[in-house]
Amino acid sequence: MNTSLIELVKERFPTAASSSHTYRGDETVVLRRELLLEVARFLKEDPALQMNFLMDLTAVDYSTFGKSPSPAFFASSGVAVSPSSQIPDKDPWPGPPAEARFAVVYHFYSLKHKHRLRLVVPLNETDLEVDTLTSLWAGANWLEREVWDMFGIRFRGHPDLTRILMYEEFEGHPLRKDYPVNKRQPLIGPVN
């Protein structure tokens, strides 16, 4: 079964995947967002794949990738730290999606075949919108709301794209890298 998942997706959608890799045994397909819904439906319905679980849906803001002086929280010491790979890798990770600030990350699982696949959909900051998967998985509803809440990525066709963990009046999207950790917002309830 190994490595054939990526092949299966590529075979069916030769233009969909912009790249793919297997890192630490996690199979990943980086996908063009136009074809997300079709690929997801294929993953769910194809008898060889049968990915009936949408296990997780999240996003990553890659805007400061490889640039952060870390750990940011204790950065007052002034020690500049450049990222380095201390433990060398035989099969290195190809890196974050090029020229895209955000990546929406989907983890699928197949109950029958017991395999997992990760889909990564890179998004540019100018156009943060991707198709919703609520028509295929009911669980996508809340997960997509959380991504909207935390990253400000919109899901086209979502029935109720509102904040979920933060309150409606909250300004900004806290998991974006440009949202400061120490920022406080006094507003905690509706203004009457």
Place this chain on the structure above:
Amino acid sequence: MTTDLEPKTDKTQSAPAELETREMMLNIGPAHPAMHGIIRIVAKLDGEKIQSAEVEIGYLHRAFEKMAETVDYNGVIPYTDRLNYCSPVINNMGYCMAVEKLLGIEVPERCHYVRVILSEISRISDHLTCVGASAMELGAFSVFLYMIKAREYLWELVEKVTGARLTVTYCRVGGVKADLPDDFAEPCAKAFEETRKVIDEVHGLLTRNRIFVDRMSGTGVISQEDAISYGITGPFLRSTGVEYDVRKDCPYAVYDRLPFDVPVGSRGDNMDRYLVRMEEMEQSMRIVEAALRDMPGGPVLVNPETGRAIPAAEMVDLAKVGNIAAISGACAKIGPTLEGSEKAVHASIAADEKRAFLPPKEDTYGNIEGLMHHFKLVMLGHGVRPPQGEVYFPVEGANGELGFYVVSDGSGSAYRVRVRPPCFAIMSALPKLLVGGMMADMVPTFGSVNMIGGELDR
């Protein structure tokens, strides 16, 4: 008397058209005695029937994922305790195994067993809390007390190993904080004996109790298809008959070597979830017993002739004057918080990877290499630094699949940590479970969800 009553019942069954009926909005929560957790449900009621329900979460949001980006890799572990605070070791283990996958290191076999033992004990205490609390909400208060009593025995075990009861912070990237104490099997057997007694008692009190069964069976029903569509896992999914358990289907640590069964229900209602949890506790005890039997002994590195214990401060002094002969092979007498991580057992609880795990205290105090090794890991700008990459690692939490998605940019803190909280999926299905049911059914249904605010809102 009877003639008096009859027309009344007739009236209520067919209300005349002119009688005004209205939908009622009922706001339940955020703080409510029958809810273990802060959550708000806005229900629209028709009489006692729930027409629609809106679930509002986020009251316990503590920005776990944001905080995890600001501290070093080992610094995230205390935060993971607070995700599912009923079974903290499972969270510790899931996070550490995700980072270990990223680092490409494997912990020693004994360490795997130690983690499995502790996480199964946590699973039992989690299920005890869940079943006990839901029984209490249905009026069975003594069941709650009995189960908390059993949990107390288990927490004493946890305390013996980790030094803490609730927020244990036990695992480390590349190992665990301390080995099991020497005489662990004996108190463990005793605690399990007590737990089994309590489980038998609870079976006697609840499983055939008419009141309990009437409220549990047939309420909060969810079909297999719906459960899968919502991404529900764990006991909740297994109650519908789907035999999915991460420990069996994607085995990690040493679960593939340990004997246990995965109990499944058939109807997907509250009663089945109760029975699945009750049986899982027994299975977890089986796992722990087998693990204690099978686990390899720790390597004893200390020479018995020179391996006497020296107080740590004295060891530092000896090392300072260069008296290496006096301290080589000796154990440091260390404080109780470091018990179980002595040099003698260090190799069995920590991965053989100097770039990830602190040296034993004997080396830190006793030689310059050890001291440097220690500081290379704890100093700002050093520490555990995995190569760039992204991994997803699932473990079986008490509520279902608990997954950690960790992205590293090669620096000393994680670039992104995402946790897939198992009860998030279940809570998103809550409106579906409630709608169409009676108001009173909400209490057992919500109880069987086992909502844990810490992991739901993060």
